[in-house]
Amino acid sequence: MPFSPSTSEYAMRNIELKALLHDRVAALRVCDALDAIFQDDIRQVDTYFRVPEGRLKLRESEPGDDYLVFYRRPDLASTKACDYTLTVVSRSVKRVLTDALGVLAVVTKVRTLYLWENVRIHLDRVDGLGEFIEFEAVLTESHDDADGHAKLARLRETFAIAPGAIRAFSYVDMVLGLGGE
Secondary structure (H helix, E strand, O other), X not given: OOOOOOOOEEEEEEEEEEEEOOOHHHHHHHHHHOOOEEEXXXXXXXEEEOOOOOEEEEEEEEOOOEEEEEEEOOOOOOOEEEEEEEEEEOOOHHHHHHHHHOEEXXXXXXXXXXXXXXXXXXXXXXXXXXXXXXXXXXXXXXXXXXXXXXXXXXXXXXXXXXXXXXXXXXXXXXXXXXXXX
């Protein structure tokens, strides 16, 4: 089930893949050839908080809602499952979370968002890191893990993503200099 603005909290699972983006213009052409539906260019500031396990971030979006997101996923240089919970919040929660948990790091990016079937295609320009492409196959009762992995394999081939371009780690890990990527 897709997240809906009328729902304040949602537990979800997706299959995802992140890679360096070497040619943004070519990626935009592929999105058009797939008939992927352009959604918006979104400026996102993700503030990650110190937690004992998983990752917790406040995502501030312009335009769009702000979300508190907690997620767990392995750091693998391949497609991988990610389990997450998100809830729409007010930006004012940032001060409370900062005081209670401390800030681990901040990731700022501009995300160009396309939708293709049940997959979100992100073309990201991440401050201090460069350009990336990310696929997130949102799983539902009719779209399971196998479906997500198959669609991402197809997209990886269609976008001609080389094995060496795939990233195991999240943007926050890259900002912190972890993982050697």
